[in-house]
Every structure is written in structure tokens, then in C-alpha cells.
Amino acid sequence: MVDSTAAPAKKMGKAIDLKYQPGFSQIAWLCIAVLYAPIAVLVLFSFNQNRSVTVWTEFSFDWYVKAMNNEGIRHAAWVSLEVAFIAMVIATIMATMAALVTTRTAPYRGMNMAVGVINQPLMVPEVVTAVATLIFFAIIKQLTGVSGIGYLIAAHTAFCIPFAYMPIRARLEDMDLSLEQAAADLYAPPFKVFRRVTLPLMLPGIMAGAMLAFIVSLDDVIITLFVAGPGETTLPLYILGQIRRGVTPEVNAVSTVFLGLSVILVTFIFLFGKGKK
């Protein structure tokens, strides 16, 4: 039926669509439905006036007000933001340095291994990382006697680094080396080259990396579950505890706010990524 050129095919009634495969678009829509339907239900019932999470009665903000006034939630949200913010700052700085070293210096022995070590948390199941972190910190705790929220922050920093590292490195690799070379030619000392040329150019990558690190830290459950001490309940841990006790629209309300925050951050990252090209 298909002829050697498109024109005869057209003459036979319809042009053949090269890219078409039967049923694929339906499956794509199904995927979107599968990915979004549960979230839609969750958001919808956070506005339900009734206690039930499945029978709709009336629109209201009651559960949001309740969640806002809940001391536990407020504390957990504060811990989450604090940990995520500090972890983001440290992880971004370290990832930036790592990215500079792995792209701007002459390849040295073991560099591939260094990259592997940086990215290792991405390839290991999270539970294993969590176990490793827990044992590691337990030993340090035993040796030094120091305890506190520092461990939780350190753990978050550690697993945020690869997420911050990826976009920064990608940005550095895309950048034109000749600009830095030109600056050096014009007698700029290395630090000035970095501050006036390299850093401004890599800023979008750093921003994206920082936001990714922030989201990843904010979302983490498993590693926090293992490492967090008493009084260090983050928002996801709080939600997990609530879910285990039973479902309430209050959890829906908190989750919706949480989701909204993630979506806003992801949108920002997406726009940053697009602006680059």
C-alpha cells in the first residue's frame, strides 16, 4: 500500500503518518490520568467540609485552618524548612566545587571514580543509604558524645549533593571555555576570572541545583526516618505518622500545601532549564 514517495500515497486517499503508532496516544493519556488522578482526589478532598476523605459534602477551608493551628504540624514544617535550607546551602556549595573540579581541571587519576562516588547515592537504594548513614552516625555519636539536629542536616546534605551536582555540571560543560580564556588573556587573576566570568555564567545551573537539593531534602522520608532523633520530626515524617493512625482531611490539607510548594519549585527549575537554551 505504501508507495516509494509520499505523493502517490496521498493520491490513494490518505497520506501515511510516519510517526503514528496505533493506541500510543491513548496510553500516553492513560499515563497522565494514572499520574494525576490520585493527586486530584487528594487535593479535592482537602477542601471537603466533611470528615470523610471520600464522600463530598461542602467546600470549606476548615481543614487548612485546623492544620495551621496544629502545633505538631507547625513544628514539623519548621524543622523541615530549617534542615532543607541548611542542607541546600552546604550541598550546593560542595556540589559547585565538585563540578568545577571535575570539569575545569585536567583529568587526573581517579577522577572517574570521584564522579562515581559523588553520584553513588543515585544508584544505591535509599534504604541502604539510610542504614549506612545511621550506622556511621551512631559510631560518631559514640566516639564524640555529640548529639542533635546536626546529624540530620549532615545526612540531608550528603544525599542532596548529587542532585545539586548534576545541573551545575551540565551547565559547566555547556559553557564556552573561550570566555574564561579571554579573561585570563586580559590579565585577570584566576579568582577574578571565576568571580566575574565563570560564576555569573554558571549561576542558572547553581540555582537549579540548589532548588533540586531543596526539594529532595524536603521530600525525604526514609533517610530521615532512620537518622532523625526525638523532636526532629520533619513534615514528611509527621505525615507518615498521621497516615499510619488513619486518614483525615487534615493530612490532605497539609499534603496539598506541600504539593503546591513542590510544583512551584519544579516549575521554576523547568523555566530556568528552558531559558538556558
Added chain:
Amino acid sequence: MPLSIVLVYSFLEPGDFGGVSWVMSFDAYVQLLFEEDIFDETLSFSTDYLEIFLRSISLGLFTTIACLLLGFPTAYFIATQPPARRNAWLFMITIPFWTNLLIRTYAMLLILRDQGVINLSLIEIGLIDRAIPILYTDFAVCLGLVYAYLPFMVLPIFASLEKLDFRLVEASYDLYATRFKVLKRIIIPLAKPGIAAGCILVLIPSLGAYITPALLGGGKSLMIGNLIELQFGQARNWPFGSAIAMVLMVIVMLSLMAYLNFGAKKRAPGHG
């Protein structure tokens, strides 16, 4: 470095009050396969833990296959869209990728519950009289895993399909290939690196999944992740937990090696 500590720990004995005592032993690994009789301390072969491992692996594989069946057509569909719409679709896929897994799993729980949306609407239209239990089954866990890791499959496949040269597709149609044949002989082989990457990205986190089986599987569908957490939490048997974590790592390493092997074969001459 922390990983090697886990390795060391897995060969120690549990301390009396949690933690470990520094005695070398293989007990933790023995415990995986055998059950110690409390009276005469003889060992008998036990499949309890093995069963959890097998369940994790089979659920992981099943999830991977389901993700592939859903993800490949989706990725292909996105790759064939005009650029503006392509970006919108990618954005739609990326958002769940970065939103909180716990919250998404909770949303799934709301839907699958006995009083959840699925059951209630089925009752409403009179298809069933009483709620069919979906939650706390292997099926629910699998569904949750597919839901959680689908983006991991779509994105790498999309990345490899994006570069697909559609002149090859055109040429094969010219040579009287059917749509299915084009798919099987041209598109899928060219997308293979993406498919392999997607599979590994879905398989690894599914194997170690914790939240999904904990919320959707209840006590009945334990997976490796939950078993490890139990050992470090309630059971306070750190060496045993470490041993399980090490076995999990070995499984992950094996699948990674299979993946790398696959990549190496692809690059070998004569297969280009």
C-alpha cells in the same frame, strides 16, 4: 565509606541493648536462610526471609514490565509531538517525578481503600455489593510502585527516542514494512539504551522501596526495605539488618552489571 561499615556490621553480633558487640560472626547471614530452634539450637532451613526477597524481586520485575508497557508508548508519543506540545507533556511527566513520594502514595491509598474512590464508585454503579479489598495486597503495592516510578521509565526512553532519525522509519515503510514491523525492527532497537536505562532506574528503587509497601502493602506484603527498617527499628538487630542491606546491594549490583554488560554488547562491532 558508610557502605563498608554496613558490610562490617553485617558480620557482627547484635548487642544486648541495640547497637553491636564487636564479635565476628556469620550469624546474621545464617539467620537469613535458617531458623534456629530455641530448645536444642539446631538449625532448620527456613524460607520466611527468602520469601520476602523473592516477593521484592518479583514485584520489582513486574513493576518494571508494567512501567515499560505504559512508559514506552508514552515516551514515543511525546517524542513525536511538535516541540511546543512536547515540552508541555514533558513538564506533566516531570512534576510527579519531583513531588513528594509519600504524599503521592497517600493519594493512592485514598483511592484504593475499601471506602476509597474505586470501591465506592463500583458500588454506586452496582457492579459489586461489597468493597473488594484492594489495599494491603501485592497488587496494590505493584500499582503503587508503577505509579511512583513511571516517570523514571518515560524520561530516559524519551531522551533516546528524541534523537531517532525518522528517515529510517520512512525508509522501512518504503520497503513495505507494516507499522508493527517498523516498531519492532526499527524503533525499539534504536531506543534500546533508553529502555535499558529506564528499566534499571525503575527496578533499583522498586527493589528497595519502603514507603509504598509500608502504606499500601500493610503487614502482609513486606518487601526488603521494610524488613531492613524493622531490624533497625523494632527488632534492634543491626547486624541482621545490615546483612539484609548487603544482600539487597548485591542484587542491585548484579542488575547494574547486567545493564552495563548489555551496554557493552551494544557497542561491540557488528551490532551497531
